Amino acid sequence: MRDEGTDNRLGAYLRARRELVTPEQAGIPPGRNRRVPGLRREEVALLAGISPDYYLRLERGRDRNPSPQVLESLARVLRLDDVERTYLLDLAAPRPKAPRRRRPEQVPxxxxxxxxxxxxxxxxxxxxxxxxxxxxxxxxxSPRLRPGRNRLRSFFLDPEERAFHHDWEKAAAGFVAALRTTIGDDVDDPRFVELVGELALSSQRFRTLWARHDVRALDGGTTTVHHPVVGDLRLHRDKLPLDDLILVVYYPDKGDDSDEKLRLLAALSPAGPGVTAPDTTARTTDKP
Incomplete structure (x- = not known):
């Protein structure tokens, strides 16, 4: 992740978000021969009520302590939602000097x-x-949910994932945004550096989405997947905190078609629905 500017994360985020706002969205006539995607730096500065020179210093990392008022103005101009606005404010907050040591991830x-x-x-x-x-x-x-697999790696590098998700593109954007939210200020964490580096080298789609600097809340939702045996399943997904880990559950609406299909899937499972798959404490490198 070092190549995206971990020492100037605030500037990288401002630049990425600026490029995603169209002149029309900002109320600016588009004009002709615009050489940059989105808004120009001076346009953002004008709309935010700050000087172009000061905004340039922010993007280039020469000023890393903008006031909350300036950040709120920039959030408004860049059309950030509540999650993105909080992320922007956190980027400008002082980082702890000593790196945090996290315990090994073990399932209780x-x-x-x-x-x-x-x-x-x-x-x-x-x-x-x-x-x-x-x-x-x-x-x-999904066999990609076996212990030892990495869901993000499977998602971008396993061809079966594209067939599994009805709207793979939407899911991909949400997955990458969730990863950036999860990383937060742990940009030097070896596991994140390893994972992002591998995906950036192996997947053009991941590189494109990562460059957008999207963030999203780490919540659940409803998804439709295609199982090769029972067909389409509409499932709700909830994420529940479990110490420092997350318990993820998928479930259908009671009595609907997906409920029946899930019961069929349980009957076809050789191990039965309630047998826990073996846990692997050490991470493994999964191969698609």
Whole structure:
């Protein structure tokens, strides 16, 4: 991640977001022969009520302590939502001098017991979307949810993921934005550096989305997936905190077509719906 300017994350974010706002969105006549995507620096400065020179210093990292008032004005001009606005404010906040040491990601024993009792697809993931534990229903839904796999790596490098997601492009954008939110200010964390570096080298789509600097809330939602055996499934996805990890569950509306298909999938699963897949404490490099 060093090549995107980890020492000037505020400037990189401002530049990326500026390029995504069209002149029409900002109320500026588009004109002709515009050489930059989105807004020019001087246009952002004018709309935010600051000098062009000061905005240039912000983008180039020469001034890293803008006031909250300036940041709020920039958030308005750049059309940031609440999550993006909070991210912008955090970028300008002082970073701790000493790097934080995180404990190794280990699934507590009670989580394995919980997974074994759940009759719906469920798994535990770490901060970098490593699958640390899963139940048989999760593996029956997607073999990429086995412990030891990395969901982000599978998503961009495994061709079967494109067929699995009905709207792969939308899901891809949300996944990368969630990764950037998860990273926060841990830009030097070796696991994140390794993962982002590998995906940036291997996937053009990941590189494009990563350059947008999108962020999004780490919440659930509803998705439609295509299972090769039972067909389309419309599933709700919830993410529940589990110490420093996340428990992810997928479930359908009670009594609808997807509910019936999920029951069929459980019946077809050789291990049965409640058997916990073996946990791997050490991360493995999954191969598509």
């Amino acid at each position: 024993p009670r989580a394995h017991q919980l997974l074994a009792h759940l009759q719906i697809p469920a798994f535990v993931e770490g901060r970098a979307f490593d699958v640390l534990a899963s139940n048989a229903m999760a593996v029956a839904l």
